[in-house]
Amino acid sequence: MATTGPQKPVSGTQGRRSTIRDVARQAGVSVATVSRVLADNYPVTHATRAKVLRAVRQLDYVANAHAKALAGTGVETLALVLDDITWSAFAQIGAGVEQEAARRGRLCLVCTTQGDRQRELAVVNLMREQHAAAVILVGGIQYTAEYRERMSQFARSLDSVGSRLVLCGRPPLGEDLPATVVEYDNEGGAYGATAHLLSLGHRGILFVGVQEGQSTADGRLVGYRRALADYQVPAVPALEREAVFQRDAGLRAVREALRERVAFTAVFAATDMVALGALEALREAGRRVPEDVSLVGYDDIPMVSELTPRLTTVHVPYQELGRTAARLVLDRREGIGGAEDRVRLSTHVVVRGSTAPPPAPVPA
Amino acid sequence: MATTGPQKPVSGTQGRRSTIRDVARQAGVSVATVSRVLADNYPVTHATRAKVLRAVRQLDYVANAHAKALAGTGVETLALVLDDITWSAFAQIGAGVEQEAARRGRLCLVCTTQGDRQRELAVVNLMREQHAAAVILVGGIQYTAEYRERMSQFARSLDSVGSRLVLCGRPPLGEDLPATVVEYDNEGGAYGATAHLLSLGHRGILFVGVQEGQSTADGRLVGYRRALADYQVPAVPALEREAVFQRDAGLRAVREALRERVAFTAVFAATDMVALGALEALREAGRRVPEDVSLVGYDDIPMVSELTPRLTTVHVPYQELGRTAARLVLDRREGIGGAEDRVRLSTHVVVRGSTAPPPAPVPA
Numbered sequence: 001m002a003t004t005g006p007q008k009p010v011s012g013t014q015g016r017r018s019t020i021r022d023v024a025r026q027a028g029v030s031v032a033t034v035s036r037v038l039a040d041n042y043p044v045t046h047a048t049r050a051k052v053l054r055a056v057r058q059l060d061y062v063a064n065a066h067a068k069a070l071a072g073t074g075v076e077t078l079a080l081v082l083d084d085i086t087w088s089a090f091a092q093i094g095a096g097v098e099q100e101a102a103r104r105g106r107l108c109l110v111c112t113t114q115g116d117r118q119r120e121l122a123v124v125n126l127m128r129e130q131h132a133a134a135v136i137l138v139g140g141i142q143y144t145a146e147y148r149e150r151m152s153q154f155a156r157s158l159d160s161v162g163s164r165l166v167l168c169g170r171p172p173l174g175e176d177l178p179a180t181v182v183e184y185d186n187e188g189g190a191y192g193a194t195a196h197l198l199s200l201g202h203r204g205i206l207f208v209g210v211q212e213g214q215s216t217a218d219g220r221l222v223g224y225r226r227a228l229a230d231y232q233v234p235a236v237p238a239l240e241r242e243a244v245f246q247r248d249a250g251l252r253a254v255r256e257a258l259r260e261r262v263a264f265t266a267v268f269a270a271t272d273m274v275a276l277g278a279l280e281a282l283r284e285a286g287r288r289v290p291e292d293v294s295l296v297g298y299d300d301i302p303m304v305s306e307l308t309p310r311l312t313t314v315h316v317p318y319q320e321l322g323r324t325a326a327r328l329v330l331d332r333r334e335g336i337g338g339a340e341d342r343v344r345l346s347t348h349v350v351v352r353g354s355t356a357p358p359p360a361p362v363p364a
Numbered sequence: 365m366a367t368t369g370p371q372k373p374v375s376g377t378q379g380r381r382s383t384i385r386d387v388a389r390q391a392g393v394s395v396a397t398v399s400r401v402l403a404d405n406y407p408v409t410h411a412t413r414a415k416v417l418r419a420v421r422q423l424d425y426v427a428n429a430h431a432k433a434l435a436g437t438g439v440e441t442l443a444l445v446l447d448d449i450t451w452s453a454f455a456q457i458g459a460g461v462e463q464e465a466a467r468r469g470r471l472c473l474v475c476t477t478q479g480d481r482q483r484e485l486a487v488v489n490l491m492r493e494q495h496a497a498a499v500i501l502v503g504g505i506q507y508t509a510e511y512r513e514r515m516s517q518f519a520r521s522l523d524s525v526g527s528r529l530v531l532c533g534r535p536p537l538g539e540d541l542p543a544t545v546v547e548y549d550n551e552g553g554a555y556g557a558t559a560h561l562l563s564l565g566h567r568g569i570l571f572v573g574v575q576e577g578q579s580t581a582d583g584r585l586v587g588y589r590r591a592l593a594d595y596q597v598p599a600v601p602a603l604e605r606e607a608v609f610q611r612d613a614g615l616r617a618v619r620e621a622l623r624e625r626v627a628f629t630a631v632f633a634a635t636d637m638v639a640l641g642a643l644e645a646l647r648e649a650g651r652r653v654p655e656d657v658s659l660v661g662y663d664d665i666p667m668v669s670e671l672t673p674r675l676t677t678v679h680v681p682y683q684e685l686g687r688t689a690a691r692l693v694l695d696r697r698e699g700i701g702g703a704e705d706r707v708r709l710s711t712h713v714v715v716r717g718s719t720a721p722p723p724a725p726v727p728a
Contacts (some may be wrong), residue, residue: 111474112472
C-alpha cells in the first residue's frame with residue numbers, strides 16, 4: 001500500500017514538539033537512521049528514506065530545528081560568551097563548540113565581555129532575544145548574589161523558549177535550575193600537579209594565582225593544599241601568592257616572593273600564562289629551570305610545548321569541553337539520548353622538561 | 365526664551381537620518397560636545413546639555429544608533445567573521461574590534477567558518493538578517509568569481525540597510541563597491557624581513573609559505589622577491605616552498621628542503637606558526653638558530669617573544685587593525701568624520717634573537 005498524504009501519527013506527540021525519536025518510532029527505524037536521512041550524509045535504501053520522510057511529514061517534524069536548518073529556512077546558532085578570545089584556553093573551547101556546531105549544521109557566535117559581568121548579562125539577554133539555540137558561558141567566575149539571581153532568571157527564561165543556558169568550566173548557579181553544566185576536574189588537576197612536585201622531593205612549593213572567591217582559582221588552591229596535606233607538608237601562607245591569571249601578574253608575584261626571600265624550590269603557577277611570567281622572573285634572578293627551580297603550569301595551552309624547556313602542566317581538554325557543551329544542548333534539542341545535563345571531564349599532568357628533583361641542599 | 369516643545373529643525377535633514385553633525389549644527393556646539401552629552405562621560409554645563417538635548421529631540425536623533433543604544437532600546441552589534449579563533453593574529457583583531465565596540469556601547473559577535481567559504485557566505489547572510497551594524501571579514505582569501513559576485517551582493521545589500529561590509533586584512537572585492545577596506549602593508553613587511561636577512565649577508569633564503577592565489581601568501585612572496593631583486597640576488601624556485609599557514613606545514617616544508625639538500629642559511633617563514641614548524645625541523649636536523657640558520661617569522665603573535673631564541677618577525681598591528689575597522693564603521697554610522705573607507709596600516713620588522721650573520725663558509 002502506497003501512502004502519500006498526511007496521516008495521523010501512530011504514536012502520540014500531543015501538546016509538544018515532535019522529536020527525532022518520535023520520527024524514528026513512527027518510521028520503525030533507529031534514531032541514527034533518521035539522522036542519516038535528514039543529513040543526507042550516509043547511504044540509506046530508497047525504501048528507508050521514503051519511510052523516514054513520510055514520518056517527518058506526518059509528525060510535522062519540519063518545525064524541528066534540525067529539519068528547519070536543512071530546509072534552509074534559517075540556521076540555528078549557539079552563542080558562546082567568554083571574557084577574551086585572545087586567551088588560548090577559551091579560544092580552544094570556542095573551536096570545540098564550533099566543530100560540533102558545524103558538524104550538525106549550526107552556527108557558533110562568540111561574544112566577548114572583557115570580564116565585565118554587566119556586559120555579560122547584556123550579551124546573554126541579546127542572545128536570548130535573538131533566539132540562540134543555547135547560550136554557553138565559559139570560564140571561572142566570582143559569583144555575586146545579584147549576578148546569580150539575574151543569570152538564574154535568564155536560565156529559566158531560555159529554558160521556557162526551548163533554549164538552554166550552559167555553564168562550561170564554571171560552577172552551577174544553584175540546584176533545580178534548568179541549566180547544563182560541563183566541568184573539568186579542576187581541583188584534581190591541581191592536586192596532581194602538586195603531588196608530582198612533592199613526589200620529586202620538593203617541599204617549598206610556591207603557589208601563584210590566589211584570587212579569593214574566583215571559582216577556578218579557588219579550586220586550584222584547594223587541590224594544592226590537599227596534596228600538601230596528603231604528603232604531610234604544612235601549608236605556609238607566604239607560599240600562597242595572589243595573582244590574576246595573566247603573565248604580568250605571575251611575573252610580579254614571583255619577583256616579590258624572590259625579593260622577600262621566601263624559600264621555595266618549585267613554582268606551581270595556577271595557569272600557563274602565569275607560568276610564563278614566573279619563568280621570566282626566575283630567569284631575571286638567575287634561577288635555572290628546572291635545575292634550580294621546577295615550574296608547573298595549568299591549562300596546557302598549545303604554546304607551552306614551544307618553550308625551552310617545554311612546560312610541565314595540567315592538561316585540560318578544552319576543545320572536548322566545548323564539543324561536549326555543544327553536543328549536550330543539541331542532543332537535548334533534537335531529543336537524542338537521555339538529555340544529560342551535567343558532565344565532568346578529567347584532567348591530567350603532562351610531565352615535560354620544566355620539572356626535576358630539587359637541587360641538593362647547600363651545606364650550611 | 366525657554367523652548368521645550370518640538371521645533372522644526374533649522375538645518376534640513378530631509379529624507380535622511382539625522383546625524384551627530386546635524387545635532388551639533390542645530391545646537392551650535394561641536395560634535396565632540398554632543399558626543400560628551402550623549403555619553404554622559406565628561407562634564408558639560410547645564411546650558412550646553414539642555415541645548416544639545418533640545419537639538420536631539422528636534423531632529424528626532426533618537427532614531428540614531430548612538431542614542432538608541434543609550435536609551436536602552438537595543439544594542440547594536442558588530443559581526444566579525446574569521447576562519448579560526450585559535451589563530452592568535454585573528455584573535456588579536458577580534459580583541460581590537462571588541463575594545464572599540466565596547467568603548468562605544470556596541471557588542472561584538474565573532475563567527476568562525478574554518479575557512480569554508482560557503483559557511484562564510486551563510487554567516488554573512490545571517491548577520492545581515494540579524495541587522496548587524498557592520499560585518500567585518502578578516503584574513504586573506506583565495507577569491508573565486510562566484511564568491512566575489514555573491515559577496516559583492518552582500519556588500520550592496522548591507523549598505524542599503526545602513527550596515528557595512530568591512531574587509532580587514534583582505535583585498536578589495538572590486539571598485540565602486542560600498543565596502544570599507546582596512547589593510548596593512550603586507551608586501552612591505554615581507555620586503556623588510558627579507559632585506560633584514562640580505563643585509564646580514566644571507567643569500568640563500570628559504571621562503572616557506574607559497575599558496576598560489578591566496579592574497580596574504582601572494583603579497584608576502586612578492587615582497588620577498590622584490591627584496592631579492594633589489595639586492596641583485598636571483599630568485600631560485602627550489603627556495604620557494606609551498607605551505608599553508610600552519611605549524612605542521614612549516615615543519616614538513618623545511619624537512620623536505622633539508623632532505624633535498626637545498627642550500628640556504630636563512631628561513632623566512634610566511635607566518636609565525638609556520639616559523640614554529642620550521643624551528644622544529646631545523647632542530648631535528650641539528651641546525652642551531654641563529655648560529656647555523658637564521659629564522660624570521662611574520663605576524664608577531666604574542667607567543668613568539670617567549671621562544672628561545674626570541675623570534676625575529678614582522679609586526680602587524682592586529683589589534684589596531686580591529687580597532688580601526690570598528691572605528692571606521694561606527695564613525696560612518698554616527699556621521700562623524702569624513703567617512704573614510706580605505707585605510708592601510710604599516711608593518712615593521714622586530715629584530716630579536718633568531719637572526720644573525722650567516723656562518724663563515726666551510727673551506728671546500
